[in-house]
Amino acid sequence: MSDRRLKVLLVHSTLHIGGAEEVSANIGRRIDQSQFDLHACFLKEKGVIAEKMESEGVTVHAVGRSNQQGADYFTSWRLRKLIAREKFDIIHSHDVHSLVDSSLCRIALPGLRHAHTFHFGNYPQRAASFRRMERAAWRVPDRLIAVSEHQRQGIRALYPIPDNRISTVWNGVDVLPALPPIIEIEKYRNEGRIIIGSVNTLIEQKGMADLIRVAQKLKERNVRPFVFLVAGGGQLFENLVEDVNKYGLQDEVIFLDWVKQAPQSVIPHIDIFFQPSLWEAMSIVLLESMALGRAIVATAVGETPRIIEDGKHGYVIKPGDISAMTDALEKLVTDAHKRIEFGRAAEHRYKRNFTAVQLAERYQDLYQDICS
Numbered sequence: 331m332s333d334r335r336l337k338v339l340l341v342h343s344t345l346h347i348g349g350a351e352e353v354s355a356n357i358g359r360r361i362d363q364s365q366f367d368l369h370a371c372f373l374k375e376k377g378v379i380a381e382k383m384e385s386e387g388v389t390v391h392a393v394g395r396s397n398q399q400g401a402d403y404f405t406s407w408r409l410r411k412l413i414a415r416e417k418f419d420i421i422h423s424h425d426v427h428s429l430v431d432s433s434l435c436r437i438a439l440p441g442l443r444h445a446h447t448f449h450f451g452n453y454p455q456r457a458a459s460f461r462r463m464e465r466a467a468w469r470v471p472d473r474l475i476a477v478s479e480h481q482r483q484g485i486r487a488l489y490p491i492p493d494n495r496i497s498t499v500w501n502g503v504d505v506l507p508a509l510p511p512i513i514e515i516e517k518y519r520n521e522g523r524i525i526i527g528s529v530n531t532l533i534e535q536k537g538m539a540d541l542i543r544v545a546q547k548l549k550e551r552n553v554r555p556f557v558f559l560v561a562g563g564g565q566l567f568e569n570l571v572e573d574v575n576k577y578g579l580q581d582e583v584i585f586l587d588w589v590k591q592a593p594q595s596v597i598p599h600i601d602i603f604f605q606p607s608l609w610e611a612m613s614i615v616l617l618e619s620m621a622l623g624r625a626i627v628a629t630a631v632g633e634t635p636r637i638i639e640d641g642k643h644g645y646v647i648k649p650g651d652i653s654a655m656t657d658a659l660e661k662l663v664t665d666a667h668k669r670i671e672f673g674r675a676a677e678h679r680y681k682r683n684f685t686a687v688q689l690a691e692r693y694q695d696l697y698q699d700i701c702s
Contacts (some may be wrong), residue, residue, distance in 0.1 A: 338361075340544055341373070344373075344374050345379035353424070353477070353689070357686075358383050363387050368388060372390070373405040421436070428461070435469040444470065445469040447477065451631075478612040481633070499689070501689060503618050511600075526604050527559050527624075528606075529560075544655045551656070567587060609632060617637075620677060621681075624673055632651055
């Protein structure tokens with residue numbers, strides 16, 4: 331390679347809110363601009379992450395057509411034209427659609443290099459349609475990346491990928507400046523409540539039905555005044571609110587729906603971060619909670635047991651174990667010293683391993699290795 335900057339294109343189907351999109355935003359924010367000229371593109375829809383990346387100086391290209399009705403079968407062709415016009419050295423795909431389109435471009439443009447990061451958190455369980463596309467395309471990229479060792483093992487259990495073809499690159503996040511707390515936090519803080527927060531999309535994976543059962547157990551135990559505040563919307567919102575009403579927990583569990591900039595307006599102001607997920611790869615919001623020094627109770631899914639040492643950085647509980655999750659939260663609700671101890675330990679662990687700068691440096695090394 332010449333001494334010019336390597337030109338990298340991050341490729342996504344959409345750039346809406348999501349863990350994969352946040353990874354790209356963090357790479358874009360922290361990559362060494364003296365060595366890399368980094369751009370991003372979306373194949374379908376733009377989204378708020380694209381807007382954030384643009385505001386931070388990243389050039390974002392529209393491959394998809396905003397007025398497109400139905401399936402668009404020409405995104406790979408338009409992506410290839412973009413790559414050729416802008417003379418990118420590396421494309422980095424982050425989902426199944428972008429993997430397939432980027433692989434077609436890699437085949438058509440022999441000088442192009444291609445990295446692909448898997449973000450799905452429940453390998454080897456994978457929907458048949460996605461499995462077929464990944465199985466057809468995984469051999470094309472120059473480098474495959476898992477975001478956790480647990481995920482890497484699950485991927486290799488599903489596909490016959492040689493061990494030296496897929497590596498693990500841990501996620502990393504920035505500590506973004508805190509915003510004023512949302513009104514609900516101020517209300518419950520003034521009432522002297524311990525605030526247990528969750529930030530996630532309301533889908534089965536996130537275990538919100540278990541959160542409601544834990545809240546019911548805490549109420550039955552007459553634990554000191556607490557409230558669960560859940561920031562996030564999704565397909566289960568109405569069902570979860572119905573369950574809250576069914577069990578008489580309207581004063582203990584509040585589903586806030588989508589909250590703008592929740593990691594900055596919610597997480598810095600809660601006492602405990604609670605994540606009862608049924609599966610994860612490597613949770614971005616968990617890292618954000620560690621970065622902000624929150625006491626954490628999370629389930630032992632994905633990479634979480636490698637990120638948080640149980641009893642040192644927080645409590646790590648078997649998924650679905652309602653009694654153990656209730657016990658852990660009761661300890662933290664009633665023990666301010668333990669909350670501070672866990673929060674400080676989690677923040678220290680974050681600084682050593684999971685910053686956005688460290689994430690960008692890991693991918694910089696990978697990009698340079700691909701092109702060497």
